[in-house]
Amino acid sequence: MAMATSAKEVQDGLEWRVRVPQGSLAVVVESQPDWVDRAWAWLTGIVLAVVSKAVGFGRKAWSVGSDDPRRVVHGVKVGTGLTLVSLFYYTRPLYDGVGGWAMWAVMTVVVVFEYTVGGCLCKGFNRSIATSTAGFLAVGIHWAASKAGEKAEPVILSASVFILASAATFSRFIPAIKARFDYGITIFILTFSLVAVSGYRVDQLLFLAQERVYTISIGVGICLIVCILVCPVWAGQELHLLVSGNLVKLADSLQGLVEECFMEDEAEEGKELPTAKSQGYKCVLNSKATEDSQANLAKWEPGHGRFRFRHPWSQYLKVAAAMRYCAYCMEAFNGCISSEIKAPEDVKSHLRGASIKLSLDSSNVLKELSSSIMSMKESRSIHCLVVEMKNGVQELQVALRSLPTDHVKKHRATLSLMEAMPLVTAASLLIEVSERVESVVEAVGVLARLASFEPSLDRKKASSYSSVVPQDESVRPQPQEV
Amino acid sequence: MAMATSAKEVQDGLEWRVRVPQGSLAVVVESQPDWVDRAWAWLTGIVLAVVSKAVGFGRKAWSVGSDDPRRVVHGVKVGTGLTLVSLFYYTRPLYDGVGGWAMWAVMTVVVVFEYTVGGCLCKGFNRSIATSTAGFLAVGIHWAASKAGEKAEPVILSASVFILASAATFSRFIPAIKARFDYGITIFILTFSLVAVSGYRVDQLLFLAQERVYTISIGVGICLIVCILVCPVWAGQELHLLVSGNLVKLADSLQGLVEECFMEDEAEEGKELPTAKSQGYKCVLNSKATEDSQANLAKWEPGHGRFRFRHPWSQYLKVAAAMRYCAYCMEAFNGCISSEIKAPEDVKSHLRGASIKLSLDSSNVLKELSSSIMSMKESRSIHCLVVEMKNGVQELQVALRSLPTDHVKKHRATLSLMEAMPLVTAASLLIEVSERVESVVEAVGVLARLASFEPSLDRKKASSYSSVVPQDESVRPQPQEV
Numbered sequence: 001m002a003m004a005t006s007a008k009e010v011q012d013g014l015e016w017r018v019r020v021p022q023g024s025l026a027v028v029v030e031s032q033p034d035w036v037d038r039a040w041a042w043l044t045g046i047v048l049a050v051v052s053k054a055v056g057f058g059r060k061a062w063s064v065g066s067d068d069p070r071r072v073v074h075g076v077k078v079g080t081g082l083t084l085v086s087l088f089y090y091t092r093p094l095y096d097g098v099g100g101w102a103m104w105a106v107m108t109v110v111v112v113f114e115y116t117v118g119g120c121l122c123k124g125f126n127r128s129i130a131t132s133t134a135g136f137l138a139v140g141i142h143w144a145a146s147k148a149g150e151k152a153e154p155v156i157l158s159a160s161v162f163i164l165a166s167a168a169t170f171s172r173f174i175p176a177i178k179a180r181f182d183y184g185i186t187i188f189i190l191t192f193s194l195v196a197v198s199g200y201r202v203d204q205l206l207f208l209a210q211e212r213v214y215t216i217s218i219g220v221g222i223c224l225i226v227c228i229l230v231c232p233v234w235a236g237q238e239l240h241l242l243v244s245g246n247l248v249k250l251a252d253s254l255q256g257l258v259e260e261c262f263m264e265d266e267a268e269e270g271k272e273l274p275t276a277k278s279q280g281y282k283c284v285l286n287s288k289a290t291e292d293s294q295a296n297l298a299k300w301e302p303g304h305g306r307f308r309f310r311h312p313w314s315q316y317l318k319v320a321a322a323m324r325y326c327a328y329c330m331e332a333f334n335g336c337i338s339s340e341i342k343a344p345e346d347v348k349s350h351l352r353g354a355s356i357k358l359s360l361d362s363s364n365v366l367k368e369l370s371s372s373i374m375s376m377k378e379s380r381s382i383h384c385l386v387v388e389m390k391n392g393v394q395e396l397q398v399a400l401r402s403l404p405t406d407h408v409k410k411h412r413a414t415l416s417l418m419e420a421m422p423l424v425t426a427a428s429l430l431i432e433v434s435e436r437v438e439s440v441v442e443a444v445g446v447l448a449r450l451a452s453f454e455p456s457l458d459r460k461k462a463s464s465y466s467s468v469v470p471q472d473e474s475v476r477p478q479p480q481e482v
Numbered sequence: 483m484a485m486a487t488s489a490k491e492v493q494d495g496l497e498w499r500v501r502v503p504q505g506s507l508a509v510v511v512e513s514q515p516d517w518v519d520r521a522w523a524w525l526t527g528i529v530l531a532v533v534s535k536a537v538g539f540g541r542k543a544w545s546v547g548s549d550d551p552r553r554v555v556h557g558v559k560v561g562t563g564l565t566l567v568s569l570f571y572y573t574r575p576l577y578d579g580v581g582g583w584a585m586w587a588v589m590t591v592v593v594v595f596e597y598t599v600g601g602c603l604c605k606g607f608n609r610s611i612a613t614s615t616a617g618f619l620a621v622g623i624h625w626a627a628s629k630a631g632e633k634a635e636p637v638i639l640s641a642s643v644f645i646l647a648s649a650a651t652f653s654r655f656i657p658a659i660k661a662r663f664d665y666g667i668t669i670f671i672l673t674f675s676l677v678a679v680s681g682y683r684v685d686q687l688l689f690l691a692q693e694r695v696y697t698i699s700i701g702v703g704i705c706l707i708v709c710i711l712v713c714p715v716w717a718g719q720e721l722h723l724l725v726s727g728n729l730v731k732l733a734d735s736l737q738g739l740v741e742e743c744f745m746e747d748e749a750e751e752g753k754e755l756p757t758a759k760s761q762g763y764k765c766v767l768n769s770k771a772t773e774d775s776q777a778n779l780a781k782w783e784p785g786h787g788r789f790r791f792r793h794p795w796s797q798y799l800k801v802a803a804a805m806r807y808c809a810y811c812m813e814a815f816n817g818c819i820s821s822e823i824k825a826p827e828d829v830k831s832h833l834r835g836a837s838i839k840l841s842l843d844s845s846n847v848l849k850e851l852s853s854s855i856m857s858m859k860e861s862r863s864i865h866c867l868v869v870e871m872k873n874g875v876q877e878l879q880v881a882l883r884s885l886p887t888d889h890v891k892k893h894r895a896t897l898s899l900m901e902a903m904p905l906v907t908a909a910s911l912l913i914e915v916s917e918r919v920e921s922v923v924e925a926v927g928v929l930a931r932l933a934s935f936e937p938s939l940d941r942k943k944a945s946s947y948s949s950v951v952p953q954d955e956s957v958r959p960q961p962q963e964v
Contacts, residue, residue: 057656064655075652079644082671086643086679103676110647110672161568162561169595170557173546174539189564190592194585197568285810289771325813328767332814335807335914400903421882425910428903432817 073231074115081109081226085219104212108219113227117304118235118297120227124220125300126184131216134188135209137164138195143202157196165189179296236298236307239291240373243316243323246287247370247440249280250323251363254330254433256280258359261337261426262352278334284320284327291320306376312450319373319447322440326433333429336422343423351427354399358392362434365389369444378448380456386441393434396427555713556597563591563708567701586694590701595709599786600717600779602709606702607782608666613698616670617691619646620677625684639678647671661778718780718789721773722855725798725805728769729852729922731762732805733845736812736915738762740841743819743908744834760816766802766809773802788858794932801855801929804922808915815911818904825905833909836881840874844916847871851926860930862938868923875916878909 065072085105112123145156168185171177177185195205256278298313365385372379447453547554567587594605627638650667653659659667677687738760780795847867854861929935 060656060658061653065652071655072652074655075648075650078651078671079648082647082675083640083644086640086675102679106675106679107672110668110675113651158565158568162565165564165592166557166561168557169560170547170554171543173553173556174542176542186592189560190589193564193568193588193592197584197588286770288768325817328810328813329817331807331810332911332914335811335918336910421906421910424903425907425914428818428907429814432814432907436817 070231070233071115074233077226077230078109078113080230081113081222082106084226085109085222088218088222102215104215105219105222108216109223112220112223116233116235116238116294116297116301117227118294118299118301120223121300122180122297123183124223126181127187128213128216128220130181130184130187131191132209132213134191135195135212138192139202139205139209141196142205146202161193161196164192232304234298234301234304234307235294236301236311236313237305239294239298239313239316240307242287242291242294243320244370244373246284246320246323247366247373249283250326250330251366251370252277253280254326254366255359255363257330257333257337258355258430261333261423262348262355281327281330281334284323285331287320288324291317312447315443315447315450319440319443322436322443326436326440329429329433329436333426333433336426336429343420347420347423350402351396351399351423354392354396355427355430358389358396358430358434361385361389361392362430362437365437365441369440372448372453373444376451377454378456382441386438389434389437393431396431400424400427552713552715553597556715559708559712560591560595562712563595563704564588566708567591567704570700570704584697586697587701587704590698591705594702594705598715598717598720598776598779598783599709600776600781600783602705603782604662604779605665606706608663609669610695610698610702612663612666612669613673614691614695616673617677617694620674621684621687621691623678624687628684643675643678646674714786716780716783716786716789717776718783718793718795719787721776721780721795721798722789724769724773724776725802726852726855728766728802728805729848729855731765732808732812733848733852734759735762736808736848737841737845739812739815739819740837740912743815743905744830744837763809763812763816766805767813769802770806773799794929797925797929797932801922801925804918804925808918808922811911811915811918815908815915818908818911825902829902829905832884833878833881833905836874836878837909837912840871840878840912840916843867843871843874844912844919847919847923851922854930854935855926858933859936860938864923868920871916871919875913878913882906882909 086102088105108127112120112127114120114123141157141160145153145160148156168189172182172185195209198205260278295313295317298311301307301309303309303311365382368379368382368385372382568584570587590609594602594609596602596605623639623642627635627642630638650671654664654667677691680687742760777795777799780793783789783791785791785793847864850861850864850867854864
């Protein structure tokens with residue numbers, strides 16, 4: 001039947017060709033019935049869309065993987081963990097299907113295996129503690145309910161589930177609990193409900209509890225072994241690298257913004273603007289959530305690499321907050337320099353030298369702080385660099401102070417300030433940024449003290465982060481050291 | 483034996499009292515053996531610490547609950563959902579303990595029940611889809627492996643678990659997948675591993691799969707019914723309220739900051755500084771994470787209240803981003819006015835009027851935008867308010883322009899600009915804030931169009947968000963309307 005239809009269609013097409021003899025071969029191809037064309041176009045469209053979607057997705061996946069190959073490694077680690085736990089149970093007679101103990105071990109591996117060691121430890125700890133406390137509490141209430149008689153038993157059990165689940169859920173809104181035990185509370189409610197609602201007798205329950213603790217331990221153990229032994233990713237180290245990397249980005253960005261502001265005319269002659277570099281401060285604006293979660297997870301981690309167990313992770317957040325205060329100011333600076341009012345060239349050249357020097361000084365301070373954090377050594381040159389930055393601030397203030405007299409002489413006084421406004425504001429914000437860099441210096445100083453950074457050779461300058469008065473005026477900063 | 487020891491100790495105490503007859507009664511009390519004192523002190527310390535900790539925790543919990551009573555309601559809702567699901571299974575003969583089906587329903591309720599309806603729907607959808615696809619995929623692979631012979635079977639199964647778990651885990655790093663399907667992928671891996679590793683035959687598995695889909699549906703159904711029917715919290719509405727509330731905070735904060743800057747002398751005469759009010763912009767700086775997650779969840783929600791299903795939730799994020807740009811500038815402003823350099827009173831009084839007027843104009847625009855979003859009506863007065871704000875900018879620019887001549891006459895020219903600097907910078911940042919307020923106006927205009935806000939009575943002014951040239955110059959803004 002289908003054959004006959006298609007034969008008829010072909011015939012129709014041919015017939016039509018005969019009727020329109022001036023039609024070319026292209027017309028013959030087009031002469032197929034509409035629905036074939038449309039179906040073909042639709043099919044091609046679908047295939048092309050699917051292929052382009054798949055290619056796009058593949059490219060995105062590739063870039064995600066090549067940006068940080070540890071992500072691929074993490075995928076392989078989870079696969080390994082799961083295979084290990086399934087093999088472990090595959091070879092044991094204890095195993096009895098989906099309802100059996102294997103389930104809890106597999107579930108533990110899937111849920112507890114996190115990207116960072118801290119995440120893994122946090123979830124593993126939460127799961128173990130929550131399961132055991134909820135289990136024993138539920139067994140206790142079960143025992144009490146069973147003494148209360150057959151009629152009262154379901155009432156007592158349901159009421160206890162209701163009250164404990166409500167209270168535990170509410171407690172998740174308390175920030176301190178949310179930050180550390182959110183997952184634990186889910187597991188607490190889960191285990192408590194499961195045990196309380198179950199129809200087992202207390203002695204059976206004790207056996208079950210023992211088995212479950214045993215399987216969860218195996219799951220958590222396998223997770224931790226794979227997570228720590230195979231290319232571990234430490235949340236603490238990530239935070240350390242993030243903060244010191246952001247300091248460098250902030251430094252580059254400050255330099256780039258000031259260059260963009262004062263070098264504009266040269267740029268128009270063909271020199272490319274360092275836009276990508278100067279926008280680095282935006283990373284600092286947007287990294288709060290990452291930093292908070294990494295600091296939170298890092299607290300669960302044991303000592304690793306150069307970090308001991310109680311490394312002052314929360315101080316990194318304070319350094320980051322101080323950096324963000326700089327970044328806010330730089331955002332306002334960025335707004336000022338993209339203002340439409342063109343600054344007169346003489347004002348620009350008047351402020352150029354001092355502004356670029358100050359931006360260099362400030363970014364040298366930031367880079368020195370970054371390398372101090374990175375190497376975990378107290379900086380030898382930081383106090384000189386801060387003094388140099390303060391000199392830079394004064395020089396820029398002098399330049400600003402001498403601006404009106406210079407400028408008033410040449411122009412109508414009424415226009416002078418208005419035209420110079422964006423540059424004056426920019427210079428003023430630059431001074432504000434330098435002041436905020438000082439609070440970054442202080443925060444890093446506290447970090448150096450709390451984390452016992454290796455002292456610099458000159459012990460007298462050990463506290464140089466906070467005292468910025470140079471012991472020896474002849475010591476000049478060496479920015480090329482940075 | 484213990485009795486004897488303590489009696490001897492008491493005797494020692496007495497004996498000591500006899501030897502030191504000038505000792506008062508206080509000495510007698512102190513004359514008890516050291517360890518009793520220490521134990522007592524330790525015990526009192528512990529009890530006091532526990533009590534004060536408990537009181538502190540109770541206070542915190544109380545404030546969390548009284549800040550937003552819906553949190554308490556959420557706790558009660560979860561309790562109700564769990565009690566319902568447990569009663570459902572308690573009364574059925576199907577029920578057979580922890581390993582049985584009840585477990586999956588209880589687990590679903592515990593894990594899927596989220597604070598917002600969007601969260602609940604997102605997790606419920608993810609859980610259902612992930613369970614079914616992973617289940618059928620695993621059954622298929624199970625069937626294929628069973629055909630491959632007894633030796634190849636475990637190898638095929640383990641390899642498939644390894645490959646799928648690795649790939650799925652890696653895919654969680656792709657941002658688009660992470661945002662919407664993170665939970666689904668966990669459940670996918672979990673279900674696939676459980677089914678693939680299980681020792682059941684294919685026909686048993688199909689029966690199991692059917693049962694599991696059935697129980698999960700019951701769990702998700704109970705969750706959704708309780709979540710939607712009992713005081714529902716809609717993520718979309720929360721986002722809507724957050725954004726319009728933040729606009730008011732930003733407006734108040736701008737007004738407060740400028741008042742603080744220019745009214746300082748009056749404040750010193752006893753008027754309290756509106757510090758809390760002026761720091762409202764910090765809420766805007768810190769609300770990005772909340773907004774992102776709420777917009778993400780709101781997309782899962784059906785139409786509710788005044789919002790239809792495909793309400794343009796992502797446009798709220800753009801409004802919020804534009805607000806954050808204002809807030810960055812206000813942060814820099816805050817830095818400038820807390821500078822140590824005291825501005826001369828004559829400069830201050832010269833700029834006071836225009837600055838306060840501009841801050842009022844800008845905050846009126848922001849408040850009008852807030853009430854437009856809140857009522858979901860296009861604003862009638864917004865274009866007049868924007869024109870008024872632009873006039874305010876020009877007036878402040880005029881004031882700044884006339885500043886040098888006035889000032890140079892009275893003082894030494896070399897100091898004038900330096901002393902006036904913080905105020906000039908502040909005024910300049912105020913102008914920048916007003917320019918950024920315009921991009922908030924544009925973003926809200928796009929929102930009004932996308933969300934089809936109720937048009938204002940005067941249809942000609944419907945597009946007034948983007949075109950800020952007044953049709954009728956005689957129309958003056960009425961800030962008291964806001």
